[in-house]
Each structure stands twice: as structure tokens, then as C-alpha cells.
Amino acid sequence: METLPSGPATINDVAARAGVGVGTVSRVLNGRTNVRPVTRAKVLDAIEALKYRPSSIARNLSLRRTHVIGVVVPFFTSHSAVERVRGVASVLGRSPYDLMLFDIEAEDRREHAFRLFDRGDRSDGLLLLSLVPPDDEVERLRAARLPCVLVDAPHPGFPSIVIDDVRGGELATKHLIELGHRLIAFVGDKPPDPFRFASSRDRTLGYERALSQAGIEARPEFVREGTQSHQVARGIAIDLLRLPQRPTAVFAASDAQALGVLEAARILGIRVPQELSVVGFDDVEVAALVGLTTVRQPLFESGRRGAELLLQLVAGGADQVVEPVVEQLPVEVVIRSTTAAPG
């Protein structure tokens, strides 16, 4: 007497089989209390018999929410990004929200991804990692009333989780100065970064500030800029280390770049730390493995906090007033074996 199953069972099938109305089935599904135990049992039996599972898409449409958090990240290829995503995943894992990952490698694709959220109906909230959204996108997102949190990127329109990059750069440089270095170079990102990272620029500021506080003259030829790739950093570092008067220490704006500097030193036969000190930034897992002195920023924690904050906003509903608070996580220098007093 089974009707042949043309596709998965729907709530109507269940209602019919249990001899009740769809409203009642819905009430059972959503754990409402005002259903008679006998009725509830009938419904549960029917669900069991038909192997019924509600369609989440239909729920989405009806409830106007998706139970999805979108995570937008440029360069998923970078270790720091991965570490942050892990932090996010650790929070979402124990929430009813799923994680939609948008890896934005190219400018056009990035545009595309943002467009997706115009309507704001693909996700209930957006977490932007290391990425400052253009003002018009911010406007769109706000218009769509889509809760957003930024991690590692500030914007007056949204709450953000950041670190004090200037201070980080200052700490790193101070560490080198305290060791006795005077010839300190900097390897960072190009200013007109397509993804509008501000981090590297701020770290440069900290570097310059520390130098000036110590009364050390800044040398323009000691400040070099490339990209996050360690290959590029390696090339830059080779140039730097071939200068007539070469630096005795290098501060790199990221661990990836610091690794490139270490490679350059190895290629040129320059011993670290005896002849060259190197400080990185981020403290990715590899840093510990190769003994890199670096500025630790809580990467995992930043993702975790960002996700927590976002879930809070999402739970708060669309009509709450969101203060664009800026939450600052601590940075510290982790001294390992790539820094020492100049030889």
C-alpha cells in the first residue's frame, strides 16, 4: 500500500500518512509543545516510515535565513589565512551554522563574490579576512542588513578584530636595536596592494618609528617591497644582501617573507644569526620549526573571535544597532634562533 516514492518525501506526504495537517507536522519538527503526545507519535511514525528529512532549502526560503556563514579570504594560499579559517571553523563547528568559503584570488573574481551577497541571502553573515571592502560594497552590505565582521582589516563601517601593526613593527625593530643592530632593513608588501592590505604599511611605520626613537637614520635603500610570496622576498633579499654596505638585520613584514630572506642568506652563504639576524611577523607554525624569531599575532584566535562576534550579531537580528567596535588582540616578540647581536 506504499505510494511509490517519486523523489524524497515532503512534509505533505508525512501529513497525509499521519492523517494530520502540515501545520501539525511542522510543529512536531520544530519541537513546539502544543501538540498532543498521541498526535506527535503518529507524526514521528510517519517520518520514520517515509525516511523523511525536511528540505533545508525550502526552510531557508520560508524562514529567510540560511544557517550559513560566508568567509571571504584573499589568498587562501597563505598560512596565516588558513590559520584564521581554522579559528573560524572551530567556532562554527559547534554552532548550527555551516561555513561557505570564498577564496578570492583575482580582482575580478573578488568582485563577483561580493556581488553574490548583494541580496544577502546566501549567508546569514559575512566574515572578511585580511581584506578591506571597497566603500560601495560596504554600502551594499549595510543596505542588505547583512551582519559583517572584519578580521585583520579595519573599516569604520563594521566591527573588526585587528592587531596593532605599528606596535608589532616597532617591537620587532626594537628587539633588533636592543641586540645592537644599526643596519636594519625592511622587506614588506608593495603599497598599492590590490587587496588593500594596510598591515604591511603599518608595520613599516612601526619600523621607522623604532629607528627614529633610537636615533638611527632611516636608509631608503634598506626598505624594499614585494609581495607575500617567499620567492619574491628571496629575490629582494638577495639584492639587499649584495649592497656595498649590507644590513646586519632584516625585519620582514610576514613569516613567508622572512623565510625568503633566510633562503637568500643560505644561497649567499651568509650565516644566520651570526652574520645576519632575521625577524618575521605572524608566527605561523613553520616559524617554530625553523626557529624563526618573529612577532606573534594570534591568528587562530582572531578567526575564533571574529566568528564569535559575528554569531552574536547574527543572533541579534537585523534591527539591532551595531557599533563598529574595534577589538585589538595582543602582539609579542617570540625570540628564537634567527636573531643575535651583530657579529
Add this chain to the structure above:
Amino acid sequence: METLPSGPATINDVAARAGVGVGTVSRVLNGRTNVRPVTRAKVLDAIEALKYRPSSIARNLSLRRTHVIGVVVPFFTSHSAVERVRGVASVLGRSPYDLMLFDIEAEDRREHAFRLFDRGDRSDGLLLLSLVPPDDEVERLRAARLPCVLVDAPHPGFPSIVIDDVRGGELATKHLIELGHRLIAFVGDKPPDPFRFASSRDRTLGYERALSQAGIEARPEFVREGTQSHQVARGIAIDLLRLPQRPTAVFAASDAQALGVLEAARILGIRVPQELSVVGFDDVEVAALVGLTTVRQPLFESGRRGAELLLQLVAGGADQVVEPVVEQLPVEVVIRSTTAAPG
């Protein structure tokens, strides 16, 4: 004369404003050709004026597809998993599909995640990384006609992208034997692995086969099992290296574990490769940085191929006959600086 915008514009609003029917708007949206240019222009104007964006949720419900690919991965904490996900992302990035990431850390949570797909309506296809689904889940997924591809895990029910783990283990061990080693230990995963990895077991098989082919007697005390964590591997390796007759070489079932072995050697003051040779497996990025000799498997490529294959299945529709083909990617030994002839 604007109606006040109570929420985002819908297709009805557009139709009303353009003075046409919803069917026509839908036709314009979907690029059908049978619309008069004049009419099309009116519709496009209305869309522009109302800043209309179609609701993807409503489309999903209507079209019964989501444009989402689910990626299920245990231990997103591992480098190899991340590398595979990158491969997946690189393919999905230039497709209309979005990536939903399910990080399954705990057994119960994993169950939960699989349950989500019962209905098969959260995603149009599923990519399972390093994870053999239980038979009843396979049954469910098949019943839901949800296209699935396995990466780094075989199952007769689905196509899969794998490597020859036995051969990989054999190659690694042979490399050590050819260098002259006879006392070769193995560090791998515990057999009753909660996530049912088979890789480590197969790599053990390759190890044993290589030994027996070379006429070297297998020593049970040289085969140790722990988890993927390099801390655990470090502990195991310390035990191993304190044996009265200690091995001159260690083959670890993963780079993470090999790094643990290297740490152990450092702690015990055993020089690598002079006193101890170490071979890993995977060739994660760190391996190159620390100069680890290892068996390279194409991690990124496996994700890429898996995603390509899955998209093909998804495009093929639900009624196609899917042969559970097994695609095998090549492995090779990458010799770096942690292996040498025994001292």
C-alpha cells in the same frame, strides 16, 4: 511615484514596474532569446532602477539545485588537508559553484554533517577528503542521488582519486635500503583509526614488502603507531631511538610524523642524516623548508582532480550511470638532506 522599498525588490516588483509579466522577467534574467529587444530593455531598466538581484534561495528551491559543492574534511588542522582543499578551491573558483566546508573533527559532529546531506539538497555534490564514509551513509548518499567523489580514500560505491600507498611505502623503504640501511623503523597511525584512514596501513605494507624483498628480517619492535600529531610521533621516536639496538633510519607515514622524529633526534642529540636517516610522506610545504626527504604525493592535484571529476558528474545530471572509477595519481621519492648512508 516610487513604492517604498519594504525589503529587497522581487521579481514581481520588477515585472510590475516594467509593465510585463513575471515570466518575461524570468526569461530576460536567464538570457532566453525569445524576448523582443524593446521588452528586454524595459525589463533591464526596471532591474536597474530597483537594484533588483534575484534571490538565490528561491532559485535553489525552484530549480532544485544549489550551486554549492560540499567538501567534507576530517582534521582541517593538517597541512595535507589544507593543500587538498586549495586544489578544490582552485577549480571551484572558476566555476559557478561555491564551496561549503565541513570540518569534521569529532565523531559525533561527523555523523551530524553526514546527516545534513541525507536529503542531498544543501549541495549539488560532495567531495570527501581522506575519509571513508560508513556503508550506511554511502547508501543514503546514493539514494539521494547526490554525486560524490572520494579523495585519498577508496570505496567501491564512489569514484575516487587515490595514490598507491603500498608503492609509496615501498619506494621510501627501498630508498633507505639502497643507501645501505638495514635497521629501518616505521612510525605510522594506529590501525583502529576513528576516521578509517587506510593510508597508513598500506604504507606499512609497502615498508614490509620492501624489507622482505631485500631479505631483511622485519623487527616488530621497529614498527610503532601513534597519531598524525607530530608531538605524539616525537614521543614514539624517542622510545624508538632509546632501544638497545636503535634503528639507523626511520620511515614515517606522514611528514607531520617525520617532523616529530626529527625533533626527537634533536632532543637526543642524534645527528641527521649522519646518525639517523628520516623519510616522510606527503611532501607538504614545510618538507622543502626543513630539507626533509619524503615521498611526494600530489596533494593540490588530488583536490583539483577530485573537484573536476565531481563537477563533471554534477553536470551529467542525476540519471547518468556513474562508474566508480579509481584514479591513481603518481608518487615519487624526493631526496633532500635527511637521508644518507648509515654512518
Add this chain to the structure above:
DNA sequence: ACAACGGATGGAGCCGGTTCCACAGAGACG
């Protein structure tokens, strides 16, 4: 001039849930 034909168009109905309102029936109370 008229029938047959075919492309453009409007709109009801559907996808599968949720919600809200109307209503039935049981018990409380004057």
C-alpha cells in the same frame, strides 16, 4: 479576406517548507 502558423507574452501553479488565522471541542464558571 481569411485560416493557419509561430513567436512573444501573461500568469497560475509549483518547488517545500512556515505561519497565522479560523475553528472544533473540552473544561471552567456564573
Add this chain to the structure above:
DNA sequence: CGTCTCTGTGGAACCGGCTCCATCCGTTGT
């Protein structure tokens, strides 16, 4: 014993698209 709750329940309307069918209108053929 009538009225007034108050709980439990059914089902229409709705979320916002897509699709198919009926209809309309302009051509073409005779």
C-alpha cells in the same frame, strides 16, 4: 445550561523564483 476560555489542529497564504500552457498578435499562404 449557556457562554467564555484555552488548547489542539487544519489548511490557506506566503517566501521568490521558474515553467508551462493559454492567449495574443503579426505573417504568410491561398
